[in-house]
Structure formats: structure tokens, C-alpha cells
Amino acid sequence: MVYLQISLEHEILLHPRYFGPMLSDTVRQMLFTEVEGTCTGKSTFHSNYSLNSPRYGFVIAVTTIDDIGSGMVQPGRGFVLYPIKYKAIVFRPFKGEVLDAIVSQVNKIGLFCEIGPMQCFISRHQPYPFLIRFLKKILHSRLTNFFNKFSIISDDLFGFRKGTNTTMAIFYLVLDLLKTYHSKEYCVALFLDLQKAFDCVNHQVLLGPSI
Structure with missing residues (x-):
């Protein structure tokens, strides 16, 4: 610059x-x-x-x-x-140059930046949104069928698939805990939440009946 x-x-x-x-x-x-x-x-x-x-x-x-x-x-x-x-x-500014910019406004269509005396608009518009959604749907469907056919994803693994979200994971966990409790057995659980996926779940609603 x-x-x-x-x-x-x-x-x-x-x-x-x-x-x-x-x-x-x-x-x-x-x-x-x-x-x-x-x-x-x-x-x-x-x-x-x-x-x-x-x-x-x-x-x-x-x-x-x-x-x-x-x-x-x-x-x-x-x-x-x-x-x-x-x-x-x-x-x-020259082509390929990395510039520092100050973001002045962000909205649903993109963001506005100030680069020195210039203003820059970066659009969030996708040139072919329908084609992108269509390709993503096909890719997701084929990957899901492939994983299910060769049993790559365990039934005990939640996430990445429809109907196997974190809410369902906690639901089945509560059922297992209640079953173990009524059977007077011991139960050990290990939680590894690397991506904080369970933060968006309403724990009070799910765990309320068992507390």
C-alpha cells in the first residue's frame, strides 16, 4: 500500500x-x-x-x-x-498485497471495510446458491449411504447424521442411567466435549426428571 x-x-x-x-x-x-x-x-x-x-x-x-x-x-x-x-x-494498493482494514459495518449481505481512504465491500453472495445446495445434498446423501453400508459410523456415535444430534445423545444417556439406577448397578461415564457441542442443549429440561 x-x-x-x-x-x-x-x-x-x-x-x-x-x-x-x-x-x-x-x-x-x-x-x-x-x-x-x-x-x-x-x-x-x-x-x-x-x-x-x-x-x-x-x-x-x-x-x-x-x-x-x-x-x-x-x-x-x-x-x-x-x-x-x-x-x-x-x-x-497492488494485486496480491495484504492490507489492514477496519470493519465498519456487517449485515446480511456482506461487510464494509475501510482501507486507508478507500471503502471496500465484501459480499456474502454465492454466485450459484441453488447449485451449491444441490451438490451438498447429493454429497451428504452419498456419504451417509456409504457409511451406513459399511458400518463405518457406530450407532452409539451421535452427530453428523439426521436424528443423531447431541440432544438425542443426552436422552439415551439419561435412559441408560435410569436403567442402571433401578437395577442397582454401577455406571461410569466419560465425557469428551472437544467442540463444546453440548453447550447448546437445554440440560435442565433433559436432566430434570432424573434429578
Whole structure:
């Protein structure tokens, strides 16, 4: 991420009502309005960088206006086109560069970030949501059938499959505890909750009758 002073070009399309003694000032003011705060412009020269190909950046501020060319009347419209050469301070991120950003807003469609003077929007939109859901459904169905066919997943393993969530795991655990208690037998249980999967279960509802 760098800040550069580069030479840029821009064209101002001026309405005939602005023709008058303040024409030059009007052209300058329109240049400031149209280019500052935008990502536009072709770079033609910079003293510290070899920019042989067109470069673009976020124009922060116009520093100098080098030349205002002769206006050309547009046929059939009456507007006048002024080519302008100027220098400006630009903010220039490069492809593949890692930048620090401040997240300013998060909503259901994506998030907004501030990277220096620029604002960036990162969308959560999936280009082919129906196709993705369809492929996920097929993949899940085939994997489930494969695991069941070769008994890869034990019946005592809960999770990853429909109808075998953590709530059902605690339900069967309570049944086993009650059965052991009424049979006056000993019971030992070992809990390994690596992903905190049981935190979302209402334990009071499930364990209430057995307490």
C-alpha cells in the first residue's frame, strides 16, 4: 500500500451556460469535483516508479493542474470537451498485497471495510446458491449411504447424521442411567466435549426428571 504523486488525464464536459469570464475557474472546480475521491485515471509518469503500462489508483487530492487543453465543441449538443492534464496524490494498493482494514459495518449481505481512504465491500453472495445446495445434498446423501453400508459410523456415535444430534445423545444417556439406577448397578461415564457441542442443549429440561 503506497501513496503516489502521479500525472493523470481527465476530460471535462462543460455545458454552454458556464461560458463566461469564470470559465477557467469553473473547469478547475469541476475537475476537483469529478476526480477527487474516485478510482480513476491513467498514470503517464512517476519519478520513483517505472509505470509503462496504465495504472489506476484512488485519487485523494489534486495537487497541480499542468494544462487545460483547447475545448472541442461536441456536434449536435453544444457541450464543450476540455482535456486536462494534472498531478494528484493517489492511494495505490497492488494485486496480491495484504492490507489492514477496519470493519465498519456487517449485515446480511456482506461487510464494509475501510482501507486507508478507500471503502471496500465484501459480499456474502454465492454466485450459484441453488447449485451449491444441490451438490451438498447429493454429497451428504452419498456419504451417509456409504457409511451406513459399511458400518463405518457406530450407532452409539451421535452427530453428523439426521436424528443423531447431541440432544438425542443426552436422552439415551439419561435412559441408560435410569436403567442402571433401578437395577442397582454401577455406571461410569466419560465425557469428551472437544467442540463444546453440548453447550447448546437445554440440560435442565433433559436432566430434570432424573434429578
